[in-house]
Amino acid sequence: MEIRDRIFIDGRWVKPSSDDLIDVIDSDTEEIFAKVARGTAADANRAVEAAKTAFESWARTSADERGKYLLRINEGILARMNEMSETISKEVGTPLGLSQFIQVSIPASTFSDMSTRASGYEFEETIGNSRVVKEPRGVVAAITPWNYPLHQIAAKVAPALLAGCTIVLKPADLAPVNAYILADIIEEVGLPAGVFNLVTGPGPEIGEAMVTHLDTDMISFTGSTVVGSRIAELAAKDIKRVALELGGKSATVLLEDVFDGGELQAKAISDALFWCYLNSGQTCIAQTRLLVPRSKLSEIEDRVAEETAGYTIGSPFEPTNRVGPLVSKKQQDRVKEYIRIGKEEGAKLLTGGDEMPEHLDRGYYVKPTVFSEVDQNMRIAQEEIFGPVLSVIAYNNERDAIDIANNSSYGLSGSVWSSDNDHAIEIAKQIRTGQVEINGGMFNPTAPFGGYKKSGYGRELGKYGLEDFLEIKSLQLP
Numbered sequence: 001m002e003i004r005d006r007i008f009i010d011g012r013w014v015k016p017s018s019d020d021l022i023d024v025i026d027s028d029t030e031e032i033f034a035k036v037a038r039g040t041a042a043d044a045n046r047a048v049e050a051a052k053t054a055f056e057s058w059a060r061t062s063a064d065e066r067g068k069y070l071l072r073i074n075e076g077i078l079a080r081m082n083e084m085s086e087t088i089s090k091e092v093g094t095p096l097g098l099s100q101f102i103q104v105s106i107p108a109s110t111f112s113d114m115s116t117r118a119s120g121y122e123f124e125e126t127i128g129n130s131r132v133v134k135e136p137r138g139v140v141a142a143i144t145p146w147n148y149p150l151h152q153i154a155a156k157v158a159p160a161l162l163a164g165c166t167i168v169l170k171p172a173d174l175a176p177v178n179a180y181i182l183a184d185i186i187e188e189v190g191l192p193a194g195v196f197n198l199v200t201g202p203g204p205e206i207g208e209a210m211v212t213h214l215d216t217d218m219i220s221f222t223g224s225t226v227v228g229s230r231i232a233e234l235a236a237k238d239i240k241r242v243a244l245e246l247g248g249k250s251a252t253v254l255l256e257d258v259f260d261g262g263e264l265q266a267k268a269i270s271d272a273l274f275w276c277y278l279n280s281g282q283t284c285i286a287q288t289r290l291l292v293p294r295s296k297l298s299e300i301e302d303r304v305a306e307e308t309a310g311y312t313i314g315s316p317f318e319p320t321n322r323v324g325p326l327v328s329k330k331q332q333d334r335v336k337e338y339i340r341i342g343k344e345e346g347a348k349l350l351t352g353g354d355e356m357p358e359h360l361d362r363g364y365y366v367k368p369t370v371f372s373e374v375d376q377n378m379r380i381a382q383e384e385i386f387g388p389v390l391s392v393i394a395y396n397n398e399r400d401a402i403d404i405a406n407n408s409s410y411g412l413s414g415s416v417w418s419s420d421n422d423h424a425i426e427i428a429k430q431i432r433t434g435q436v437e438i439n440g441g442m443f444n445p446t447a448p449f450g451g452y453k454k455s456g457y458g459r460e461l462g463k464y465g466l467e468d469f470l471e472i473k474s475l476q477l478p
């Protein structure tokens, strides 16, 4: 069993102030496969102080120099691809093939993408008689979730480092081992002491200590809306910068003309299911509401049920499986509870359900589940379930479809399908979310990523992600 009983502060692996350890559970076998340090608020404070001390000299290094470190971190992650992806598949339950791509390659590319911005980004510009300089915000507290653990870490650490910030990272207790591997890599590439610090332990204790520490300048958080709101409240007292990437309840909108024949209909339904069941639905941009013309409802029900049957469920290490377990027993119980709520609310259960898949007797599994005849105001259509549960909702006309898509306290993502691309874009512009996929347009890890409404604020990834970590100063020249 892997034991990581140290935390990474000021360039060294140090003993935390408590001897307690956190069990890390394999979501398929339900067995403990690793233990990590349970740090305390005192450790978080130590880490912030190290980051504060390191900031002065790190902020003065050139962007080129910082970019070179990022490239070496990218290479270090790719060199440990197998270890990293297997670890995340155990922690989170992501099927291994997907893990290699989404959980490891994409975050690795975030580091290389940021390294290219060292020369490609204008850290200075001239406006009239002013030289506008972009400077690092300072010490960043990065608090990350378990669903795409390395991706969320990379989306914060890579731009923060390039900007010249120093960092204290607190990863989720459910999936912390990948963050230890990253810290190993960061140690190997020789990042100056204190620039990156890792503390593991309970969010309410460590996370809040990081957020409230007077030397923390910015908090970058991904996770639940409840915790995001708590962080914003704590940070407001000292007017700290906050970036929040929170939950979602995204809609796939199939416009009437998708059903004019041809392949578009099949492609649209496949894509909608992919984005709903990806990572067992534990995806903030999961498209968990499928909006379809009322006249096509029964036809779509048949196709959705049939295609869902093709989502084989089981061990993430069996290549034919497309759906793995959920991350934890708590998450499994929560998703099963939502399935019961859906039945009680009177939605029509098309396929799936809250029972364990027949061929499995352990692991935190929930079958891909589809409800139809869902009313847009039901809890299953409003609340983030974070499991493989789809709500099919019928609409009467395009205006109705847009209103239903926008009838959500969240605003993270969505998609629009139409045989007319331009028309799909017109509809997408009326959807109040941070990103909308048009006719299967691919996720772009260099485009800005973030939410409207209760999905948060700030943008991650690419140029806009870098700018979240920069202050802007005007030097008025004579």
Ligand code: NDP
Residues within 6 Å of the ligand: 143, 144, 145, 146, 147, 170, 171, 172, 173, 174, 201, 202, 203, 204, 205, 206, 207, 208, 222, 223, 224, 225, 227, 228, 230, 231, 245, 246, 247, 248, 283, 284, 384, 385, 386
């Ligand atoms: P949380 O928001 O509780 O956890 C995310 C991170 O915040 C973790 O590192 C956690 O630490 C930390 N944290 C928890 N409480 C505090 C606090 N008071 N102050 C500072 N940091 C804190 O998400 P959960 O893991 O509990 O998941 C619950 C639900 O949240 C999911 O079912 C899903 O709906 C949503 N969610 C959304 C995500 C997204 O990508 N938008 C990602 C994850 C969850 P620790 O691990 O120690 O608790």
